[in-house]
Amino acid sequence: MSGALASRTEQLTLFGVFPIKNVNVTEVAEPVVIPCGTPFGIKLMTEGVLVVELTGFDTGDGIISPAREAGIDEGDVIVSISGKPVSGNKDVSRIIEESGGKTLGVELIRSGEHRVVFLKPSKAASDDSYRAGMWVRDSSAGIGTVTFYDPSTGIFAGLGHPVCDTDTGEMLTMSCGEAADVYISGVKKSTAGAPGELIGMFTSDKASGSLLVNSECGVYGKMGSSPTLKSAVPVAMRQEVQTGAAEIYATISGCEPECYSVEIEKIDMGNSTDCRNMVIHVTDERLLDKAGGIVQGMSGSPIIQNGKLVGAVTHVLVRDPTRGYGIFADTMLECAKSAAG
Incomplete structure (x- = not known):
């Protein structure tokens, strides 16, 4: 949700002294979304069939x-x-x-x-x-985390990375897909060299939303109903993200997210489509005790810093599951706008 606030004319000068020309400046409101951190089920049908093994x-x-x-x-x-x-x-x-x-x-x-x-x-x-002499696959199912809901378009964003085939690692080309309600019944704890995972179940055969896009920057779709768990927050531009203290919303039990402390250790302003823009370190003893840090299924967990959505968790570091990667929130917002059409 964003819009123009006001327009004014400013004078450009050389060395702050010599006037060059007048330009029109338009102030634009910060985009605002609702951060989520709720788990959701993914049911994805591929376009065509994917060859997963030759035999x-x-x-x-x-x-x-x-x-x-x-x-x-x-x-x-x-x-x-x-x-x-x-x-x-x-x-x-x-x-x-x-x-x-x-x-x-x-x-x-x-x-x-x-x-x-x-x-x-x-x-x-x-x-x-x-x-x-080949095995093929035409669908995929799994569990991820919703990053945010954009009330201005009705689009939700999740994962922060693409849904890929488990055997080939290739991003799946989607023909159609559904989002589903899930309940997290437990968590397999991460240890060094062995990432854990959320253990959950689909709670209904009925879809809770539709998936529109599977992209390098996550999955995007329409929800059947808008979330009311949290207040809307501004989306930070990548230049606003800083190393230091932050929080993530994640669900490791039931279906209600909790807030956990993390630290943003590194920031990479490189490829705008990359989903490894920052390194985060889990510092919250509750999450470390329950999950060992980051586990599979937490992808998409929103990262909040200084009251703004700055990114989403995308990957766990296998050798050190207390750390993981995150994607910039402004990248996901642009993808969400594209999905809205």
Whole structure:
């Protein structure tokens, strides 16, 4: 929520003495959002299917993998086979079985580029079915944390990093998605070299919101109802973020967030789309005692400093889970505006 406050004319001068020209200056109100820290469930359907593993099978004449021979790689997104769009695992299995071993044109996306390869399925000796020698995935589900809600657009922001495939690490290309209510029943404590995780459950089969965007800077969507847990706060520009004391809102039990003390140790003003703009250190003994620091599922926890939203937790440092990375809040706000259209 922001808007112009007032306009005025200012004179530019050289060395503070020689007038150059007059310019119009417009004051703009600070954008304001509602910080959350509440857990939410993520249900995401991919665009096409993601190749997560290439495998071999016995044809009776030896072990082969038609997908590998065709030049298909793990991490590729298959969008159509023989001109037929595929949106799920069943589509792929059906088309391959119906091929009767004939060569199929496979349209896929790799590193953002469309390309076509040619796949010749073979019959497996074990059951006489035609196979391609690959495992694919068409959906993902998990738990994250809502960073903020923008009352001016109705958009919520979460995670601060993309939803990626657990096997390939590739960002999932989303066709549609849902947000769901979750309850955190426990936490697996982090230790050095072994990050912990929130343990939770979806509390309803019904969606509590819709996901619109899965991006490098998080997930964005529309909530079914606006949160009323906290008052709105200004969003800090990255130049306002300082090293020193701060707080995060996180939920490690139930569904209500609590405030925990942290320290911002390092700030990186580099790539604006990076989700590792700052290093935070958990100093709150309660969070250290309960969770060992940062755990998976806390991604998106809002970071508050000097009464402003300055960022969100994105990653835990594996070697030292009392520390983690955070993304600038102004980056997430820009992504939220783009999601609103």
